[in-house]
Amino acid sequence: LLAILPTAIWISVLFVGRRLKLFSLFAVVIAFSLVVQGPLFTAIGIKPSPLVEALAIPLQQVGAVVHNNEEITDEQAEVLSAIIPLERLATVYNNTSVDWIKFDSQFDRKAFAEQGGEFIKVWLQMAPDHPGSYLRAWGWQTLGYWDVGTENWIITKSTSAFFTPTQNLMYQVTGLEILATDPSNLDQRYDAIRHLPVVYPLFNIASMVWLTLAVCVILVASKRANLILALVPLLGLWLSMMLSAPTYCEFRYLFAFHLCLPVTLLIPFLNPTRYQSLDR
Template identity: 35%
Template sequence: MNWLRHVRSQVWFCVAAGAVLTSAAFSVFGVWYRHWLPWLLAAAGAAACIRYTAGYGDRRTLFCSGAFSAAISAMFLVGSRIMVQPPAFAGIGKNDVFPFAGLCLLVWAAVLSLFRFLALHPFPVAKHPAPADFRSRLASWALWSALLAAAWLPYFLTYYPGLMTGDSFACLVRAAGWAPVNNQQPVLYQLFLRIFYWAGGLLGSINRGVALYSLTQMLLMASVLGYALYWCRRRGCPMPYLWVTALFFGLNPIYGKYAVTMWKDVLFGGAMLLLTLFFADTAEKRGKNLLTRGGMIHFALISFAVAFLRNNGVYVLLFSFVMLAVFCRVRIKRIGPALLAVLAAILVIQGPVYRAAGIPQNRFDESVGVPLQQMARVAAKDGRMSERERTFLNRMMPIEAIKASYNPFTVDPVKFSHKFDYTYLARNKREFFQDWAGMLVKNGKEYAVAHLMLTLGYWHIGTGNWVVAPGITPWGDETYGIVPYNLFGTLTGVSLKPYIENWNDDLEHFAPTGMSNNIGVAVWLTAFLAVYALARRRYGKLAAVAPLAGLWLSTMAAAPTYCEFRYVFSIFLCAPFLLFFILGRSGPGESDS
């Protein structure tokens, strides 16, 4: 193979290969003939990557980088064939084989170059270690937390008493007792909100209760992120990286607004960040932290927060616990019973205890959004189905009504149609899955297209949707007496709201910063870190990815709409810390060669 390495190292070969691969890759998007400057820059970059990686990589590195490159290339190819407006899927044919191959090889060269660069330039370690005494550690945590809280305080004062949408009121009306508590929205979150509703009564205004909630949530999220920054500092993270991370969270209006938005997803994101950091600690210590009483209590509390702040939290934990058992299999006899005990306690509370308390379970159709959408697409496209399957669909919702309601990018028009009989579906779960499987055999392509379109934003780089709430939903004032008030403007005489909104829009429309809020970018960055850890034999570090992988998989299985930032908000919170953990120094028993 020496001759191949010799050829790949020649400038003429690299330039020619870069030009060919770039042309093929650009034809995937149909833009190479209109944008010559990006083509020229991409071709030059491809040539440089091919030359830089000549002869680099063992079989493991080549396989991991190649598999990742093929996956991300498939994402670009399939995603480019889906249109949101008007909704359409253009399909993939034989003519796409050569462009796809070119894109794969181009991305492979880039990924392999990045692998080599990261191997030669590992994440720097701070020159001065963090003080180890308790007072200094507490001061570090408090300082980072106070910095973030101060950065977010103008958002609280500007959007007083907080930001609220329909989902916010769906929780608040149950917390206030205006509607019965049920598990469609997490019960723990409703009970948590009830504290602030009562506080509002004592303070003389529901507005003040909502404001107290917003302030409390803001301080909790600042404390969680402050702890994460302190956690990185203790592990030798250089201060410039910590400051950049702190400024990113502090100055980005998305995180300032989320800090004062009444959504369960915000606190769930904080719990997921704590779980990710705990899994990172567990990976470093090979499970020893789970053998202590304090460590087990810490783990149980975080797990309960994840499970009870979002209804898919239990599935996240189930996946994470399995992965944790694999990574800590040496101590599985001691750790296994503890994991099972935590999981069993969660399932008992959410099952028998809720039933005994008269708390209705979450509607069944809420957890089968993807299968329901696949069946709806088959009905809307006049796909093949047996008489039994047709009868079941007509009982659940008349097929003509399905055709009128079907939207490729959200299942909500079907689920919330007045013609949709969700009680019939809930009583016939077994028949639902049988008919779903039967229709899958006959309509595999339509099922695949339905899933790809319904989950587009969770895997495709570039697809976006609304991210933040603009204020309090209009009927909040009329129905519940919750009135927005620009307290910052009253106190200072300066209204920050237009500046915040313009700043938010500018960040969204400027590609480099807009991409930092794109779900596809965050998902593929996390996947890259996992693949890099696998290629470098840093197996233990993969444990920290498990909670986010579980969240993404559960979202892909039950997402009701194609792109919802708040559903995967946790990934954005965890990404900077995961980046440091995986690219940082190796732990015991891990390879860095």
């Protein structure tokens, strides 16, 4: 929905004359999405994501406050202690990922789900008293999605192990000699390639995000802001990471930016005057 709703808002601004028809279309899309992710998923046994996934950043921000031994009220401590002992929270907190908290043996997922509302209240109450810790925790948790100097794994040994000397698909496709030998350390060889200056941006999340934002600026400057519509789903996806990223830099989370790169680069060269306006 974070991708659908911004798109609907952007369309309503650009195409005033067709708002009713367009909103009707989006209403159908949203309704279909809710049905698929609700009753249909339930019917086939797919469970919804736990609440902790959606509240990853708030949990990290609260964890940062406790880790820094900052003062909180007894009532706030009581709510947090029901989820995870404060001493344990201070110990396991890691500024790059909420996984250290949510996968800890003393973290009570059931209690967190049941007291999610109380946790949100505590999180909001603590915000005015700990703005610095909240901001730093958010910055660390989203670092890889806006900082081009941050990177993380892309290929793992569990996948590179499938390649054998006679079935080295990477070498067969690219012809690069660096991939031609023993594939057991293909992940290290992949790292060697990704750090080449020319191709580094192609393996970097933030580079693709900033490139997409630069295209948006170009479109606005050239008075073709309506073409940004094609990029709104990507921007919505990025926004979802900035609001609820569970870890600081996960390539697969924003891989859509890389998949859409050819289209993103093509958009600035489009001439909208050649096409009939949707607003007529």
